[in-house]
Amino acid sequence: MDRLLVLARHGQSEWNLKNLFTGWKDPGLTDLGIEEARNAGRRLKEMGVQFDVAFTSDLSRAQRTCKLILEEIGQPNLKTIADQALNERDYGDLAGLNKDDARARWGEEQVHLWRRSYDVPPPGGESLKDTVARVLPYYIRDILPRVMRGERVLVAAHGNSLRALVMVLDGLTSETIPGLELATGIPLVYKLNEDTTVASKKVLEG
Ligand SMILES: O=C(O)[C@@H](CO)OP(=O)(O)O
Secondary structure, eight states, X not given: OOOEEEEEEOOOBHHHHTTXXXXXXXXXXXXXXXXXXXXXXXXXXXXXXXXXXXXXXXSHHHHHHHHHHHHHTTOTTOOEEEOGGGSOOOOGGGTTSBHHHHHHXXXXXXHHHHHHOSSXXXXXXXXXXXXXXXXXXXXXXXXXXXXXXXXXXXXXXXXXXXXXXXXXXXXXXXXXXXXXXXXXXXXXXXXXXXXXXXXXXXXXOO
């Protein structure tokens, strides 16, 4: 039995393009983002991937990406479950600020800690640790049981909500997680073992 779990970060958003902290704000995809999402779908189609269910967040950039992937693989009406638990990390007071302006104001190192450390929350927002604390229970309760039953599952979500999941799946630590970057529109194709650990992982680049 293939225990298939595909994780896809949304395509480029309007605020990715403008270099703004986004978090729970809800900008749409750019034309490039739409193309990235379609391309992710095409790559999955080339691999012959089909899904039994899709999960996405409460935010439109992830939902649109999910829809575009499903259209490309010829499953436009697949059952799709949207949940706030998969939302991007809440960037708190940084949401809407330009990332270069933030570096000029608070310094490169502080901004890097806010963006990539495990446990330093941005002002008024969530650390990655906080994000793991909401994503992981949802994964264990709602997503993983389906994968273990042999359902082929797509999760279309966000840079940091997916970093939270990849941290758990790949066994990364608070020391190694800062080095993990997820590109827009590049699906990660996991197959799981019977004991829920990772059997294989393929990054669908290009
Ligand atoms: O702004 C955000 O919400 C995220 C993802 O775009 O940014 P970062 O990569 O800095 O965590």
